[in-house]
Amino acid sequence: MNPQWHNPEFVKKALLLSADDMNRTFRRFAHQFIEPHDTTDQLAIIGMQTRGVYIAHRIKKQLSDSLSLDIPMGVLDVTFYRDDFRTKMKMPEVKVTEIPFDLDQKDVILVDDVLYTGRTVRAAMEALMSFGRPRSIKFCCMIDRGHRELPIVADYVGATVPTHKNEEVRVMLKDLDGEDAVYVINEPDNDE
Amino acid sequence: MTDSSYIFSHRHLLGLADYTADDIRHILDQTDMFREILDRPVPKIPTLRDKTIVNLFYENSTRTRISFELAQKRMGADVVNFSASSSSTKKGESLKDTIQNIESMKIDMVVVRHESPGAAHFLARVIDANIINAGDGAHEHPTQALLDMYSMRQKFGRIKGLKVAIIGDILHSRVVRSNIIGLTKLGAEVVLCGPKTFMPVFIEDMNVRVTYNLEEALAWCDVAMSLRIQLERQEQGLFPSLREYHERFGIKRTHLEKYPDFIVMHPGPVNRGVELESDVADSDRAIILNQVTNGLAVRMAVLYLLSGGSRV
Numbered sequence: 001m002n003p004q005w006h007n008p009e010f011v012k013k014a015l016l017l018s019a020d021d022m023n024r025t026f027r028r029f030a031h032q033f034i035e036p037h038d039t040t041d042q043l044a045i046i047g048m049q050t051r052g053v054y055i056a057h058r059i060k061k062q063l064s065d066s067l068s069l070d071i072p073m074g075v076l077d078v079t080f081y082r083d084d085f086r087t088k089m090k091m092p093e094v095k096v097t098e099i100p101f102d103l104d105q106k107d108v109i110l111v112d113d114v115l116y117t118g119r120t121v122r123a124a125m126e127a128l129m130s131f132g133r134p135r136s137i138k139f140c141c142m143i144d145r146g147h148r149e150l151p152i153v154a155d156y157v158g159a160t161v162p163t164h165k166n167e168e169v170r171v172m173l174k175d176l177d178g179e180d181a182v183y184v185i186n187e188p189d190n191d192e
Numbered sequence: 193m194t195d196s197s198y199i200f201s202h203r204h205l206l207g208l209a210d211y212t213a214d215d216i217r218h219i220l221d222q223t224d225m226f227r228e229i230l231d232r233p234v235p236k237i238p239t240l241r242d243k244t245i246v247n248l249f250y251e252n253s254t255r256t257r258i259s260f261e262l263a264q265k266r267m268g269a270d271v272v273n274f275s276a277s278s279s280s281t282k283k284g285e286s287l288k289d290t291i292q293n294i295e296s297m298k299i300d301m302v303v304v305r306h307e308s309p310g311a312a313h314f315l316a317r318v319i320d321a322n323i324i325n326a327g328d329g330a331h332e333h334p335t336q337a338l339l340d341m342y343s344m345r346q347k348f349g350r351i352k353g354l355k356v357a358i359i360g361d362i363l364h365s366r367v368v369r370s371n372i373i374g375l376t377k378l379g380a381e382v383v384l385c386g387p388k389t390f391m392p393v394f395i396e397d398m399n400v401r402v403t404y405n406l407e408e409a410l411a412w413c414d415v416a417m418s419l420r421i422q423l424e425r426q427e428q429g430l431f432p433s434l435r436e437y438h439e440r441f442g443i444k445r446t447h448l449e450k451y452p453d454f455i456v457m458h459p460g461p462v463n464r465g466v467e468l469e470s471d472v473a474d475s476d477r478a479i480i481l482n483q484v485t486n487g488l489a490v491r492m493a494v495l496y497l498l499s500g501g502s503r504v
Binding site: 077079080081085086090091093095096097098129130131132 | 200222225497
């Protein structure tokens with residue numbers, strides 16, 4: 001991580017979604033998730049490490065608080081399935097994967113913070129297959145920032161935001177970062 | 193947990209002597225993630241599918257070789273096995289020539305077991321691939337020590353402050369040396385116990401204590417790690433008989449009853465009725481088979497962490 005990100009003089013950041021916006025989005029996701037289903041018996045949510053897990057938790061809480069539905073939730077780390085990890089010099093730290101239910105015949109909704117190249121989603125689909133054979137997999141993200149490198153489209157999107165490749169989209173979450181917000185950060189010294 | 197600024201930067205695992213406490217903790221932390229893979233319906237990941245690994249075994253080994261090979265296959269690597277008994281070594285080829293020929297076939301990693309201490313270090317100097325030491329003479333056997341420490345941590349939730357008694361043939365054991373180095377780095381206390389003929393001189397310099405009294409060690413310890421007695425040591429006159437060894441240094445069921453807290457570990461293969469009474473090996477206080485499962489996960493973690501970087 002570039003230490004300059006924490007220095008406001010080097011960073012221009014613009015607020016994309018406020019805490020209120022995000023809460024509305026969580027509520028919308030909860031309703032959208034159950035809309036196509038007569039029963040929610042086969043529905044399951046899987047949060048992708050790291051921020052997707054926190055988003056999935058919030059949607060799960062929304063489902064139980066306002067709709068009294070207890071939807072099973074799992075956590076997935078896709079590091080082992082990535083096709084780009086070897087372009088980095090050091091092996092990335094692997095985080096927890098925990099899917100405490102049988103995936104066979106489930107309608108799985110994968111949740112992540114930002115959809116960008118689509119490579120993480122591809123890796124996640126491959127990873128899920130080693131746990132069983134879901135009946136369907138859908139994908140939900142808070143921000144779709146474009147620049148896809150694979151033929152992947154999200155089923156549920158918080159906001160679609162055209163971005164420049166030099167920009168960074170940061171989804172902040174209360175339980176992890178102390179606030180709910182989405183920022184676009186323009187990093188002037190980006191070497192990409 | 194290691195802190196976020198930590199970076200694992202090793203290319204080889206030659207011995208735990210070269211690794212810091214943070215390096216060891218990082219491997220143990222990452223092992224958790226691989227342990228989970230082993231419980232999946234499809235326990236296979238594609239992470240090393242671009243890697244070719246040679247298992248170069250100059251000494252016999254069943255468990256370690258199978259464990260490494262399975263770890264490699266679970267991660268999608270191409271694996272070649274070489275054992276000295278059926279090879280060019282018999283025709284008089286030197287280790288250096290053998291490995292340079294193998295390296296010319298574009299391999300990425302070598303797992304080596306050799307009877308000479310320092311063999312793995314030597315390979316790391318003469319070739320470019322990642323080297324993992326799977327045992328070099330009586331020097332080190334780092335992955336065994338890592339799986340032992342992982343098993344202890346799984347059982348007790350910590351290594352720091354743990355009281356570990358290692359019992360048996362200390363003199364000829366590479367498992368002991370790697371364990372002493374790793375355990376003391378992580379803050380465990382180690383006591384060695386065995387016949388005087390199996391106790392190296394100056395071993396106390398490795399920050400361990402020595403006792404010749406098994407009862408004393410078992411009364412004190414949280415973990416009793418018994419080591420395999422190589423039966424040919426008796427012919428060398430290092431102990432009078434298996435029966436006498438068992439009488440004085442074998443862990444028996446009466447010990448389990450008398451000291452209700454310690455767990456029993458053994459790197460295998462067990463000589464039943466020598467190091468451990470058969471009932472002890474089968475008791476729920478013995479975590480020997482769990483050690484074997486953990487060994488697979490530890491080796492996957494090591495292969496993963498070493499496979500990154502510079503050859504790309």
